Structures are given as structure tokens and as C-alpha cells.
Amino acid sequence: MKFNLTNILMYYILMMGVLLSISSNNWMMMWSGLEISLMSFIPLMSGGMIGSESSMKYFIIQSISSTLLILSILMMITTKFEYKFIMMISLMLKMGVAPFHNWVLSIINSLEYKLLFMLLSIMKIAPLVMMSYLNYCNDFIIMLSLIIGSIFSLNQNSIRKLLVYSSIYNMAYILSTININYIWTMYITVYSTILLLLVLMMNKMKINYFNQFMMNDFSFLFKMNLWISLLSLGGMPPLLGFLPKLIIMEMMILKKSFILILMMILSSLIVMFFYMRMVFLAFMNYSIMNKKSLNFSKLSIWSLMINTNMFPFLISLKYLY
Known part of the structure; x- marks a missing residue:
């Protein structure tokens, strides 16, 4: 992966999405920051046949996690029925914590080391901040x-x-x-x-x-x-x-x-x-x-x-x- 202007833009948008998530005071803006960082990380992953397959897997898993997160936010607003449990599952799926870790093992072989570092550290900051607000583990x-x-x-x-x-x-x-x-x-x-x-x-x-x-x-x-x-x-x-x-x-x-x-x-x-x-x-x-x-x-x-x-x-x- 060459370090060109497109990659610099994607890294910048990714960091803006993470900062938006950790500095927001409502759940919808946190979800928006997660989606911004997700949509900027996928172009960094995609390169060649294996990279495209890994980026598609990553997109599908993160979409399922975001859907569960939106569902838990709606349940929080309306019924308040076990929304913390569903939100916890969605955030753990987004981070790749056990037992929701198999998707990480299937995409890392095509990642460069700097993207692997971002996946294992920077991309986990925003979900961890949201989990700290829940105070439920x-x-x-x-x-x-x-x-x-x-x-x-x-x-x-x-x-x-x-x-x-x-x-x-x-x-x-x-x-x-x-x-x-x-x-x-x-x-x-x-x-x-x-x-x-x-x-x-x-x-x-x-x-x-x-x-x-x-x-x-x-x-x-x-x-x-x-x-x-x-x-x-x-x-x-x-x-x-x-x-x-x-x-x-x-x-x-x-x-x-x-x-x-x-x-x-x-x-x-x-x-x-x-x-x-x-x-x-x-x-x-x-x-x-x-x-x-x-x-x-x-x-x-x-x-x-x-x-x-x-x-x-x-x-x-x-x-x-």
C-alpha cells in the first residue's frame, strides 16, 4: 500500500470518526462516528483479490454489529428491555472480543502490519468508550x-x-x-x-x-x-x-x-x-x-x-x- 494522498485522506477521516465517537454526548452521534471510521478503513484494506475479500468480510461483520447497535438504541428509547445486553454484544462483535473473534482471524492475512496495528488498537478505542458509558460487563x-x-x-x-x-x-x-x-x-x-x-x-x-x-x-x-x-x-x-x-x-x-x-x-x-x-x-x-x-x-x-x-x-x- 503506497502512502499517497488518498490514503492520507482515509487516515484523516478515520481519526475524525474515532474522535467524533469519543467526544459525542449522544448515542446516535457515537454510532455515526463508528460508521465514518468503518467506511474509511475499508478502502485502506481493499487491494487485490484477497484484500477485496477481507474488506467484504469486514464490512458484513461491522454492518451486523451496527444494526444491533441501532436496535439497542431504539430499545433504549422505547421499551428499555435488555438494551445493555444487546449493545454489549454489538460492541464486542465490533471489537472482535471472544467469543466473537473468528472474523478477525479470517481477514488479517491480507492486512499490512500498520493496518493490523490500527485494527487492534485505534479501531477499538471508540467501542471501549461506549462500553465504559454502559458500565455493564x-x-x-x-x-x-x-x-x-x-x-x-x-x-x-x-x-x-x-x-x-x-x-x-x-x-x-x-x-x-x-x-x-x-x-x-x-x-x-x-x-x-x-x-x-x-x-x-x-x-x-x-x-x-x-x-x-x-x-x-x-x-x-x-x-x-x-x-x-x-x-x-x-x-x-x-x-x-x-x-x-x-x-x-x-x-x-x-x-x-x-x-x-x-x-x-x-x-x-x-x-x-x-x-x-x-x-x-x-x-x-x-x-x-x-x-x-x-x-x-x-x-x-x-x-x-x-x-x-x-x-x-x-x-x-x-x-x-
Whole structure:
């Protein structure tokens, strides 16, 4: 996908749709913002035969979700009969949260990494804001997302599918504190930062599958960078990704949701296992690298600095008050 004026216009309209949704004070304007961002994301997807098929699948799923959303808004105005449940289903379908996640897996193979990043982070902001207004979430959905996001990723060979299952797993953390705005906004900001660093590395090295880590000539610094980014995404202390998970665990203790905490801890072990599997493939003896010269690129240095130093910096901020 070439970065031309048409794509710049589509990115601009997409961001305007997201901003319209999160800044509106009525449901119809939020729905309008969702539709604007949807209709600008589809032209970015469509390219070639596979891209056209994926964009059509995406359009159909999002149309069903928007229809359910309009139905729930009408029920809210007229009968008030279980409109929160239907609106919750429509928003989860729009985001691709378990068990409504199969459509995401069927469209990601044709997406470039930057569109995959937008699908997994920016396109979920507006539905999350709408769900925070509802203040209605089911613990069963959170547990299901934890289980599916962790266990189903064990037999994956595609990097894109791994990132999708990782997104499903992290959405469970976000949904567990959806009624506390500053926590879930902080979580999705940190998650999007780490995901952006990973996506930039995968896009730069043209990595699509696990097997490419075995026969590679990547530098040692790139492998260390990948290792630290994956540890941060899994929530290993004292890296950046540990901070939001720590805060959510503390909130779960205050809510006395001990079963949910147990599920989060057990599933996080599985998540760390398949993150480590990627790194072990990269560090195996198949790699060919020069031990003496290290190529320090700006991307690698910034990624290492953000993941290793931001957590102590953010923790030290609270002592300034």
C-alpha cells in the first residue's frame, strides 16, 4: 500500500470518526462516528483479490454489529428491555472480543502490519468508550477472553494470528476495569505503545511466520529488542507492560474478584510461554550473526529505552505529588 494522498485522506477521516465517537454526548452521534471510521478503513484494506475479500468480510461483520447497535438504541428509547445486553454484544462483535473473534482471524492475512496495528488498537478505542458509558460487563466474557487468548495461541505459526490472540487476551484486562476510565485508558495506551514497537520491528524485518526466526541473520541487538518487547507485552517486571497489569490486579483485589485474579495469573503463564517460544527460535544456533559488531538503529534504541526505563519513571512520578 503506497502512502499517497488518498490514503492520507482515509487516515484523516478515520481519526475524525474515532474522535467524533469519543467526544459525542449522544448515542446516535457515537454510532455515526463508528460508521465514518468503518467506511474509511475499508478502502485502506481493499487491494487485490484477497484484500477485496477481507474488506467484504469486514464490512458484513461491522454492518451486523451496527444494526444491533441501532436496535439497542431504539430499545433504549422505547421499551428499555435488555438494551445493555444487546449493545454489549454489538460492541464486542465490533471489537472482535471472544467469543466473537473468528472474523478477525479470517481477514488479517491480507492486512499490512500498520493496518493490523490500527485494527487492534485505534479501531477499538471508540467501542471501549461506549462500553465504559454502559458500565455493564460480564465476568464470563472476561474469563472466556483470557482462556481463548492464551490457550488458542499455543499452536499458531503466524505472527499476525499471535498478535490477534494477544489482543483478545489484553482486552480481557481492559474489560475487567471498563468502569474505571483512567485505568483502562492507561492500559490501552501502554499496550498500543508496545504493540507499535513490535509491529515496526516485524514490518522492518519482513517477518510473517515463526519459522523465519530460525533461519535469520538478525543482529544481536534486534533479538534482545524483540525479547524485551515480548517480555513487556507479557507483563514481566520491571518492564513497561507490568505497570497496567499490576494496577488492574490491585483493583481486582479491592473488588474481591479472586477467581478472576487466579484466571489472569494462570493465563499469563501460558501467554509468557508462547512469547518465549518466539524468542527461543530467534536465539537458537541456526542464526548467523557477527559477535563483534552491533548495528544500533534508532528503532532498536528507542524500543529498548521505552520498555526498560518507562516503568521506573512512571512509578517515580507518584512521589512528586
